Amino acid sequence: MPAAIETEGLSRRFGLRLAVDAVSMTVPERAVYGFLGRNGAGKTTTLKMVLGLIRPSAGVARVCGLDVARDRIGAARKIGALLEAHGFYGNLTGRENLALTATLLGLPAREIDRVLAVVEMTADAGRKMAGYSLGMRQRLGLARAMLGAPPVLVLDEPTNGLDPDGIADMRRFLKSLPERTGATVLLSSHLLGEIEQTATHVGVVNDGRLVLEGELSRLKADLAPQILLRTGDDAKAAQLLVGHDLSPVATEAGLAVPLRPGENADRTTAALNQALVQAGLPVFAIGPRDRSLEDIYRQVSAPQSQVEVV
Amino acid sequence: MLAVLSVELRKLNRSLAAVLALAAPTLIAVFAFFVLLRGSKPPPWEMLLQASTGIWAYFMLPMSVTALTALVAHMEHGPRAWDHLRALPVPRWRLYAAKAICVVGVVAIMTVLNLVFTLAAIHLAGAIKPAVAPVGEPDLTRFAVLNAKVLAAAVLVIAIQLWIALRFASFVPALAVGIGGTFFSVVATSAKEGVFFPWQMPVNMLAKEAWRVETALALGGGLGLLALAAAIAHLARREVL
Numbered sequence: 001m002p003a004a005i006e007t008e009g010l011s012r013r014f015g016l017r018l019a020v021d022a023v024s025m026t027v028p029e030r031a032v033y034g035f036l037g038r039n040g041a042g043k044t045t046t047l048k049m050v051l052g053l054i055r056p057s058a059g060v061a062r063v064c065g066l067d068v069a070r071d072r073i074g075a076a077r078k079i080g081a082l083l084e085a086h087g088f089y090g091n092l093t094g095r096e097n098l099a100l101t102a103t104l105l106g107l108p109a110r111e112i113d114r115v116l117a118v119v120e121m122t123a124d125a126g127r128k129m130a131g132y133s134l135g136m137r138q139r140l141g142l143a144r145a146m147l148g149a150p151p152v153l154v155l156d157e158p159t160n161g162l163d164p165d166g167i168a169d170m171r172r173f174l175k176s177l178p179e180r181t182g183a184t185v186l187l188s189s190h191l192l193g194e195i196e197q198t199a200t201h202v203g204v205v206n207d208g209r210l211v212l213e214g215e216l217s218r219l220k221a222d223l224a225p226q227i228l229l230r231t232g233d234d235a236k237a238a239q240l241l242v243g244h245d246l247s248p249v250a251t252e253a254g255l256a257v258p259l260r261p262g263e264n265a266d267r268t269t270a271a272l273n274q275a276l277v278q279a280g281l282p283v284f285a286i287g288p289r290d291r292s293l294e295d296i297y298r299q300v301s302a303p304q305s306q307v308e309v310v
Numbered sequence: 311m312l313a314v315l316s317v318e319l320r321k322l323n324r325s326l327a328a329v330l331a332l333a334a335p336t337l338i339a340v341f342a343f344f345v346l347l348r349g350s351k352p353p354p355w356e357m358l359l360q361a362s363t364g365i366w367a368y369f370m371l372p373m374s375v376t377a378l379t380a381l382v383a384h385m386e387h388g389p390r391a392w393d394h395l396r397a398l399p400v401p402r403w404r405l406y407a408a409k410a411i412c413v414v415g416v417v418a419i420m421t422v423l424n425l426v427f428t429l430a431a432i433h434l435a436g437a438i439k440p441a442v443a444p445v446g447e448p449d450l451t452r453f454a455v456l457n458a459k460v461l462a463a464a465v466l467v468i469a470i471q472l473w474i475a476l477r478f479a480s481f482v483p484a485l486a487v488g489i490g491g492t493f494f495s496v497v498a499t500s501a502k503e504g505v506f507f508p509w510q511m512p513v514n515m516l517a518k519e520a521w522r523v524e525t526a527l528a529l530g531g532g533l534g535l536l537a538l539a540a541a542i543a544h545l546a547r548r549e550v551l
Binding site: 014048051052053054055073074076077079081083085086087088089090091092096099100101103104105106144 | 313
């Protein structure tokens with residue numbers, strides 16, 4: 001699949017601090033790519049380099065094959081962006097704000113009506129921006145990013161400030177975008193759940209480095225299966241499991257036991273259950289555990305010292 | 311470029327720029343009106359219009375430029391609009407050039423308004439108190455040319471104030487420089503060295519010595535245009551973090 005966005009060894013240094021360190025990422029066309037990382041990990045700096053807002057210290061960013069450093073305007077024509085700072089003018093109405101951008105992009109007025117309808121903001125478009133809630137600003141920001149139907153959308157924390165219903169709507173909307181419009185979405189967030197429920201692909205950035213990238217379903221499938229169990233005495237259960245040459249990990253949901261490659265989950269579950277009961281430990285719950293994006297994230301980004309092994 | 315200019319004008323139109331554009335010339339006209347009413351003999355047109363142009367050139371113009379450039383810059387700094395604007399497929403120099411053109415345009419309008427409002431104030435005062443009404447006709451062509459020179463000599467100060475206002479997100483540096491420059495322009499209006507001081511270049515258009523007029527016009531206008539071009543180029547190239 002051709003890449004909508006591609007970076008090669010993209011780096012950015014601010015003084016002595018290396019904010020982005022040789023990031024090579026590939027966002028396939030028509031993907032919803034979740035760009036994940038804690039605050040300050042380098043997500044926004046990477047996005048700003050993709051948008052041509054700041055220059056890389058090293059490396060290349062390409063949008064639809066166009067080198068952003070060599071042809072910023074050509075690359076910018078392919079991108080619509082929703083940035084953390086919306087940059088709306090409070091003394092103008094929502095429609096007037098969109099009209100300013102539409103004029104700069106050389107778009108007709110009907111394009112404003114189209115994007116307002118897409119984000120269901122037509123009724124409020126005549127109100128001054130100063131009276132908009134944060135959620136309405138986010139939706140209007142999304143509408144502005146979609147002006148001219150660019151093939152790539154870059155959205156920095158798009159669910160910020162949305163209420164639960166708004167978040168659910170936004171997720172559905174973003175998920176359906178590639179199918180409805182053929183657009184590719186690069187979505188940055190520090191919220192695992194948001195990315196897991198929206199993205200088809202993920203990239204995890206940690207301390208400025210891209211530590212993991214791939215199709216979300218494949219990454220999950222590649223994870224070693226686990227058995228999750230809750231007992232009357234998890235500490236004692238953990239000692240017993242270690243004695244069976246297993247490595248239990250304490251999680252909020254109970255003890256997670258990674259299986260060895262080729263090990264049958266059902267048979268191991270039954271054997272573990274038998275061993276725990278024979279040891280006189282009450283077993284409240286036991287069974288294979290669905291692997292989540294959080295597992296993947298913790299595996300690649302958490303320092304070893306933070307992974308508690310009982 | 312027309313699209314960028316139209317966007318800039320729409321933003322300005324909904325700001326308080328119009329209030330500022332009217333306030334400064336109105337204040338000078340009000341001052342001229344009451345000064346004339348206090349008198350008992352009709353002063354010559356020449357003196358009245360010279361005084362009005364002088365006040366505009368050494369005090370109101372630099373203060374207005376300071377306020378206007380801060381307003382134009384804060385329209386983008388306030389809502390943090392630079393990232394959005396600079397990410398658009400528009401050459402960045404055009405964004406800054408449009409702002410520069412708008413500021414020069416508004417200052418030109420204010421300069422014209424200053425002359426028009428002063429004329430109106432003098433006529434009104436003369437109508438209320440005929441004893442102080444100036445006799446004859448004013449030499450409007452001469453004062454139109456003089457005001458055009460004042461505007462041209464102000465380009466350097468506009469370039470400096472606009473660059474500072476756009477470069478720094480806080481309005482404090484621009485105000486500090488503007489107030490400081492105007493202060494020296496007021497307290498040392500007749501200083502010969504003022505011809506080399508950007509804030510005093512406009513008022514030097516009223517000087518009697520030709521060399522002062524020519525030097526201040528060349529520096530304020532010629533160097534001013536170069537400074538404006540350099541400011542636009544620098545702002546377009548720099549990163550806004």
